[in-house]
Amino acid sequence: MNSEELLALVKKRRSVFPAQYAKGEVTREELAQVFEAANWAPTHKKTEPWRFVVIEGPAKDRFREFIKRVYVQSTPPEQLSDRKINAMMEKCDKSDKIVLINLLDTYKVPEWEELAATAMAVQNMWLMCTALNIGGYWSSPLNIISNMDEFTPMEEGEKCVGIFYMGKIDTPLMEGARKPVQEKIRYIDL
């Protein structure tokens, strides 16, 4: 791969939401490639803090009920919205796989470094998804991720930092937009 091809892949990666997913399975073989890419993220002190939990099959129904319960319990009754609940349910139904992005703190480096490394792992997996025509996006609803141990047990030091919804895609991705990078760089040469 040359530098232009690499940049093209990086620019092609998009947040693809479940409403856009096509029918079809994200296979174990594809997931293996996605997680292999994730696993090559850099870390300080070789901590490799990323952990992934794949929710599939009937477990998706249990997850759907879990996020609905947390939403209902953590929202004042007058603010509860059926539209929101239906959207949350649909997200689970339309995703073929749902991956919990977890961070296992080794306490060898500051937590922000573990989080930075985990985010780099997610970028790697997201790029592999792009190469495999798998849509995905990182969702970070605080009320849900901070209660994830009610859905699945967490090890000591492990916490959920996001939910990565995944599904096959069969239509071209929208083009992204960014402000010019020149505005975000300073050179110091004196």
Ligand SMILES: Cc1cc2nc3c(=O)[nH]c(=O)nc-3n(C[C@H](O)[C@H](O)[C@H](O)COP(=O)(O)O)c2cc1C
């Ligand atoms: C750490 C992180 C958390 C995110 N959480 C959410 C979220 O909770 N809901 C959402 O719709 N998008 C979420 N996103 C996706 C962003 O909205 C998306 O990446 C951004 O709009 C840029 O679009 P792109 O990914 O297509 O380039 C998150 C992205 C990151 C990196």
